[in-house]
Amino acid sequence: MKTTIIDYGAGNIQSILFxxxxxxxxxxxxxxxxxxxxxxxxxxxxxxxxxxAMEKLKATGLHNLIPQLTQPVLGICLGMQLMCRYSEExxxxxxNIFDVDVCKFSSILxxxxxGWNTVYDYKSELFQGISEKEYMYSVHSYYAPIVEExxxxxxxxxxxxxxxxxxxxxxxxxxxxxxxxMGARLLKNFLEx
Amino acid sequence: MLTKxxxxxxDIKNGRTVKGINFKGLRDAGDPIALAKLYAEQGADExxxxxxxxxxxxxxxxxxxxxxxATQLDIPFTVGGGIKSVEDVxxxxxxxxxKVSINSAAVKRPELINELATKFGSxxxxxxxxxxxxxxxxxxxxxxxxxxxxxxxxxxxxxxxNRGAGEILFTSMDHDGTKNGFAQEALAxxxxxxxxxxxxxxxxxxxxxxxxxFKYGLSDAALAASVFHFKEIEIIELKQELKRQDIPVRx
Numbered sequence: 001m002k003t004t005i006i007d008y009g010a011g012n013i014q015s016i017l018f019x020x021x022x023x024x025x026x027x028x029x030x031x032x033x034x035x036x037x038x039x040x041x042x043x044x045x046x047x048x049x050x051x052x053a054m055e056k057l058k059a060t061g062l063h064n065l066i067p068q069l070t071q072p073v074l075g076i077c078l079g080m081q082l083m084c085r086y087s088e089e090x091x092x093x094x095x096n097i098f099d100v101d102v103c104k105f106s107s108i109l110x111x112x113x114x115g116w117n118t119v120y121d122y123k124s125e126l127f128q129g130i131s132e133k134e135y136m137y138s139v140h141s142y143y144a145p146i147v148e149e150x151x152x153x154x155x156x157x158x159x160x161x162x163x164x165x166x167x168x169x170x171x172x173x174x175x176x177x178x179x180x181x182m183g184a185r186l187l188k189n190f191l192e193x
Numbered sequence: 194m195l196t197k198x199x200x201x202x203x204d205i206k207n208g209r210t211v212k213g214i215n216f217k218g219l220r221d222a223g224d225p226i227a228l229a230k231l232y233a234e235q236g237a238d239e240x241x242x243x244x245x246x247x248x249x250x251x252x253x254x255x256x257x258x259x260x261x262x263a264t265q266l267d268i269p270f271t272v273g274g275g276i277k278s279v280e281d282v283x284x285x286x287x288x289x290x291x292k293v294s295i296n297s298a299a300v301k302r303p304e305l306i307n308e309l310a311t312k313f314g315s316x317x318x319x320x321x322x323x324x325x326x327x328x329x330x331x332x333x334x335x336x337x338x339x340x341x342x343x344x345x346x347x348x349x350x351x352x353x354x355n356r357g358a359g360e361i362l363f364t365s366m367d368h369d370g371t372k373n374g375f376a377q378e379a380l381a382x383x384x385x386x387x388x389x390x391x392x393x394x395x396x397x398x399x400x401x402x403x404x405x406x407f408k409y410g411l412s413d414a415a416l417a418a419s420v421f422h423f424k425e426i427e428i429i430e431l432k433q434e435l436k437r438q439d440i441p442v443r444x
Contacts, residue, residue, distance in 0.1 A: 012286060012291065012317070014263060014286075014287065014289045015263060015289055015291065018263050018264045018265075018289060021264065022264075022265075022267065047313075047314045047316055047317070048314035049311075049314060107388060109388075110388060110389060110390050110413060111388060111389065112315065112316055112359055112389070113195060114198075114316070114359070114360060114390045114413065114414075115195050115196060115197075115198050115238065115390070115413065115414070116195070116196045116198070116238055116443040117194065117195045117196065118194055135196065137238075137268070137269060139316040139359070140316070141315075141316075155194060156195055177267070178267065178268060178291060179267070179268075180267050180268055183267065184267060
């Protein structure tokens with residue numbers, strides 16, 4: 001099996017690579033369209049600021065490629081947010097895979113949300129074997145509200161999408177690569193889809 | 194529900210843990226990775242590696258350690274100590290550190306915070322602030338509290354937030370090492386003042402101190418070193434007690 005982590009200069013991809021290695025999976029980092037297309041599984045990471053990350057995607061043409069992929073794709077954190085229609089962060093048009101707009105958390109909360117939050121209401125095989133209300137580690141200032149495509153929820157001030165799915169596209173707001181054993185389980189579930 | 198974080202801090206010199214850590218069952222108590230993994234298994238929510246190496250040669254050992262830790266640890270970890278530049282941060286993040294903590298370099302050149310936040314995102318930039326009371330006012334101190342400045346803790350905390358820090362790690366030099374409890378009142382004020390998470394540090398001695406730092410100090414996370422290293426407090430017992438006190442923790 002060939003797993004590729006999209007390397008477009010946005011994010012701590014090393015952590016994801018190491019997490020996959022711990023699971024016994026090899027992955028390659030690549031921004032090359034043909035290599036990504038030839039992969040069985042694709043991970044789309046991202047940290048940092050949305051409009052900057054989107055510019056980087058556009059510079060490599062990956063913004064056209066990603067929505068056309070037919071194999072399982074997992075967006076993590078900002079990767080998930082960029083798969084949405086739009087983000088308030090930097091007034092950014094997203095990849096329009098998930099039919100939802102990303103908003104900023106209310107300023108009455110500490111922003112960014114940093115730490116381990118419970119995830120619940122699973123509606124996907126991505127969460128197979130993960131007990132309800134499991135803790136996952138997140139760091140983010142923006143969130144996707146609950147929509148039709150929500151496959152897991154979390155709450156910070158209000159309920160939001162901890163995970164989204166549409167067809168072969170999956171997105172998680174938290175960092176499975178840093179969420180201990182159950183985060184590893186989620187990655188394993190994705191790789192075994 | 195977002196939980197309160199418990200963060201053990203490991204002092205690192207030349208790639209080894211220092212401060213006479215006393216752990217039965219660890220073949221090599223000076224091995225930071227073995228200790229980090231043990232803490233992760235015991236329920237630590239994050240770890241901080243504070244590098245106190247004096248020479249550049251020792252610091253290069255740190256990069257190897259960070260990389261090796263990242264391959265094995267499945268919870269977030271922050272690396273701090275002696276970080277001066279965008280290049281320093283890039284090297285640590287590239288090798289798998291989740292966050293970096295900057296202190297003196299930010300006081301000397303506050304623009305560094307903006308540069309780091311822009312390049313790497315606020316989520317991985319922790320600004321550590323050491324402060325103590327001077328004639329009733331909290332003043333920022335440098336070099337582990339040895340060098341006083343005229344900067345007010347409150348002004349500096351607000352400034353680092355505005356410049357793009359993702360979190361503040363506040364150490365009260367008046368409380369650090371005393372085991373008499375955290376600087377609860379200052380923390381409560383700080384937590385009301387800024388809109389980013391605050392990690393409380395300095396003074397942990399008993400489980401009650403942690404309860405108080407969350408209940409009355411309103412902190413988002415608490416960091417400690419010796420109480421964990423010397424097994425005076427077991428993380429699992431600490432978290433069980435916090436839960437009994439209705440403080441949300443990951444158990």
